[in-house]
Amino acid sequence: MLALAAAACGSSPSSSGTSHGPITIGVSVSLSGDFSGDGLATKQGYETWAAYQNAHGGILGRKIQIDFLSDGSSPTQVVTNYQKLITVNHVNFVMGPYSTLLTKPSSVIANRYGYVMIEGIGGGPSVFQQGLHNVFDVSASAKYQLITFAKWLVATHKPEDVAYASMTDPFLQPMLDGARAYLSAHGFTSVVYKLYPLETTDYTPIASAIAASKAPVVVLGTMPPDGYAFIQDFIQDKYNPKVLIEASGPDQGTAFVKAVGANNTGGIMVPNTWYPGSTFYQNSAMVALYLKMFGGTANDISADVAEAFSAGQVLTQAVDHLKSTSNSALEHYLHSNVTFQTVQGPVKFLPDGENEAATPFVFQWQKGTLVDVLPAGAGHPVPILAVKPVWGAGG
Amino acid sequence: MLVLQAIIDGILVGGFYALMAGGLTLVFGVMEIVNFAQGIMVVLGAYLSYALFSHLSIDPFLSLVITMPGMFLIGVAVYWSMIKPIKQDRVIMSLLVMFAVGTIAEGILDLVFTSNLVQISTPYVNNSFTIGSLIFPDIYVYAFLMSVVLLAGVYYLLYRTRFGRSLRASMQNPTAARLVGINTDWVSAYTLGIGVAMAAAGGMVFGLTNSFDAASSYDLISRLLAIVIFGGFGSLSGALIASVLMLVIQDVVAVVWSPTWGQTTFYVILILILLVRPQGLLGRKAVRAQ
Numbered sequence: 001m002l003a004l005a006a007a008a009c010g011s012s013p014s015s016s017g018t019s020h021g022p023i024t025i026g027v028s029v030s031l032s033g034d035f036s037g038d039g040l041a042t043k044q045g046y047e048t049w050a051a052y053q054n055a056h057g058g059i060l061g062r063k064i065q066i067d068f069l070s071d072g073s074s075p076t077q078v079v080t081n082y083q084k085l086i087t088v089n090h091v092n093f094v095m096g097p098y099s100t101l102l103t104k105p106s107s108v109i110a111n112r113y114g115y116v117m118i119e120g121i122g123g124g125p126s127v128f129q130q131g132l133h134n135v136f137d138v139s140a141s142a143k144y145q146l147i148t149f150a151k152w153l154v155a156t157h158k159p160e161d162v163a164y165a166s167m168t169d170p171f172l173q174p175m176l177d178g179a180r181a182y183l184s185a186h187g188f189t190s191v192v193y194k195l196y197p198l199e200t201t202d203y204t205p206i207a208s209a210i211a212a213s214k215a216p217v218v219v220l221g222t223m224p225p226d227g228y229a230f231i232q233d234f235i236q237d238k239y240n241p242k243v244l245i246e247a248s249g250p251d252q253g254t255a256f257v258k259a260v261g262a263n264n265t266g267g268i269m270v271p272n273t274w275y276p277g278s279t280f281y282q283n284s285a286m287v288a289l290y291l292k293m294f295g296g297t298a299n300d301i302s303a304d305v306a307e308a309f310s311a312g313q314v315l316t317q318a319v320d321h322l323k324s325t326s327n328s329a330l331e332h333y334l335h336s337n338v339t340f341q342t343v344q345g346p347v348k349f350l351p352d353g354e355n356e357a358a359t360p361f362v363f364q365w366q367k368g369t370l371v372d373v374l375p376a377g378a379g380h381p382v383p384i385l386a387v388k389p390v391w392g393a394g395g
Numbered sequence: 396m397l398v399l400q401a402i403i404d405g406i407l408v409g410g411f412y413a414l415m416a417g418g419l420t421l422v423f424g425v426m427e428i429v430n431f432a433q434g435i436m437v438v439l440g441a442y443l444s445y446a447l448f449s450h451l452s453i454d455p456f457l458s459l460v461i462t463m464p465g466m467f468l469i470g471v472a473v474y475w476s477m478i479k480p481i482k483q484d485r486v487i488m489s490l491l492v493m494f495a496v497g498t499i500a501e502g503i504l505d506l507v508f509t510s511n512l513v514q515i516s517t518p519y520v521n522n523s524f525t526i527g528s529l530i531f532p533d534i535y536v537y538a539f540l541m542s543v544v545l546l547a548g549v550y551y552l553l554y555r556t557r558f559g560r561s562l563r564a565s566m567q568n569p570t571a572a573r574l575v576g577i578n579t580d581w582v583s584a585y586t587l588g589i590g591v592a593m594a595a596a597g598g599m600v601f602g603l604t605n606s607f608d609a610a611s612s613y614d615l616i617s618r619l620l621a622i623v624i625f626g627g628f629g630s631l632s633g634a635l636i637a638s639v640l641m642l643v644i645q646d647v648v649a650v651v652w653s654p655t656w657g658q659t660t661f662y663v664i665l666i667l668i669l670l671v672r673p674q675g676l677l678g679r680k681a682v683r684a685q
């Protein structure tokens with residue numbers, strides 16, 4: 001009741017395009033808890049976008065100011081945060097948090113108050129199955145993340161045994177299931193299918209089960225900690241799959257190399273929606289500004305940064321076109337089959353908010369570098385290593 | 396054969412979980428404090444070994460010569476600065492204090508090491524040997540042996556030394572212990588120090604076998620508490636048995652059924668045992684009788 005009263009008293013989405021104050025954006029980020037690493041990268045992505053845009057005139061000539069609240073990776077806290085951002089801070093717009101787990105409840109809150117939620121890191125099917133019209137994902141949705149890989153496997157390999165394992169995560173599991181459904185439909189046999197909870201810290205029994213299957217192809221729905229652990233366990237088990245792809249982990253640059261050893265990286269693949277050398281819209285500017293703001297090397301930049309930056313780019317283009325900060329006008333415009341340009345490539349929204357224009361890439365470690373290998377014919381991919389070198393052989 | 400491999404994996408991994416949980420149960424046994432900071436202390440131990448290996452190339456096992464005394468002192472300092480000053484409702488207040496210690500430590504670790512995942516990557520971490528078709532990862536074998544040695548050392552300290560007698564007297568009856576001249580404050584301080592030092596050893600192994608950041612402590616503390624409750628608060632041998640049982644149950648269920656049900660199965664068994672033995676497998680009464 002209080003929340004409704006607050007909404008009635010002035011927290012309704014702003015439509016003022018003539019104010020001279022900053023445009024305020026509310027975001028909940030996970031700065032502690034399970035998602036703290038990705039949460040920080042997400043925050044940096046939004047900060048990089050705001051800094052870039054402010055250096056180029058802001059939005060509608062107004063500076064961008066982002067209000068960050070930390071949610072501790074908690075689905076409960078993230079709800080509280082977005083309610084506060086909307087009803088107390090009266091931000092003009094809200095943008096998505098990290099993960100499907102947090103985006104789902106957040107988008108409900110945004111919808112309740114008539115706010116659009118543009119996000120780049122919440123592409124699990126459960127987000128789009130809520131029947132909401134206010135949520136827009138600028139990245140490739142989960143079920144299609146591994147489709148480029150699956151199509152390559154079908155095109156270049158005769159049907160083989162495949163071992164699957166995934167964290168029971170609303171993004172990772174659909175990602176794995178999408179690939180499994182496609183491969184099974186094309187004659188590939190699923191010999192191991194293991195799901196494990198987020199709290200798992202001992203992956204040895206799952207790795208042993210996969211190793212015992214001797215499957216030549218392994219597809220894993222991992223976050224970085226389990227992604228590293230599986231590789232370590234496979235090496236201990238002296239198990240060398242011909243093809244190994246992990247949802248996340250190999251994309252973590254030097255952290256991945258340090259964790260698994262440089263000589264063990266060769267041939268390992270990871271899907272992604274972005275890479276530092278991409279020639280997509282404003283990418284080189286984003287990379288340069290990120291390095292100036294946060295240091296490191298281009299290979300250290302997480303895809304989370306690009307995903308958050310992309311969400312900001314779509315908001316910029318839409319609001320600049322509308323010349324209004326009205327959330328209802330924004331929602332209507334985003335649903336009008338317009339194509340936007342981002343550092344991840346083009347974005348065009350389906351009615352449920354998924355990005356139908358997204359083309360997931362596949363990257364592979366070769367000679368100590370993570371290179372773009374698929375899809376062939378897009379950009380400048382390097383020829384793919386069809387068979388992963390044995391452990392310790394480099395790349 | 397896969398089940399046998401899972402049993403071996405469970406026993407080996409359970410060994411170093413016992414080390415981490417041993418400190419927790421020891422502190423409870425003496426001070427009746429549930430050290431909620433034990434998870435972050437494990438992570439601190441992992442970070443210290445990581446830093447010594449990364450910057451000074453000190454082998455993680457060798458680094459324990461530095462990190463265990465260092466963390467022993469941290470435990471003693473925490474007792475004198477934060478636990479000792481509590482004048483009333485000590486058991487309850489100390490819960491909050493240790494929770495606060497954990498939160499502060501997490502913030503500091505995030506600040507110093509950032510929230511990026513790290514792992515201690517020694518050349519031998521990927522090595523293994525086989526007996527028949529069973530695989531024994533070197534690192535888990537080393538860790539298991541180290542855990543056995545350290546737990547045996549703590550056991551010797553408790554049951555074969557004057558300090559151990561003082562400590563057990565403090566566990567059984569603090570007032571009577573004070574009356575016979577035992578300085579229970581120092582016993583408590585040393586106990587917290589030993590508990591935290593054991594976390595340093597467990598943390599080193601955790602850092603070798605898992606990538607981690609400060610947030611890793613949350614998953615750890617929930618598991619460690621389950622182990623301590625299962626084994627019986629205050630019982631070192633109970634912690635060892637519970638650790639091994641927990642890991643074996645989870646690993647076997649993971650290979651024959653599903654990893655998702657591994658933890659669930661363990662907790663169902665835990666509840667059933669607590670219904671029969673509320674004090675856990677080797678609860679405090681059994682310990683005091685030793």
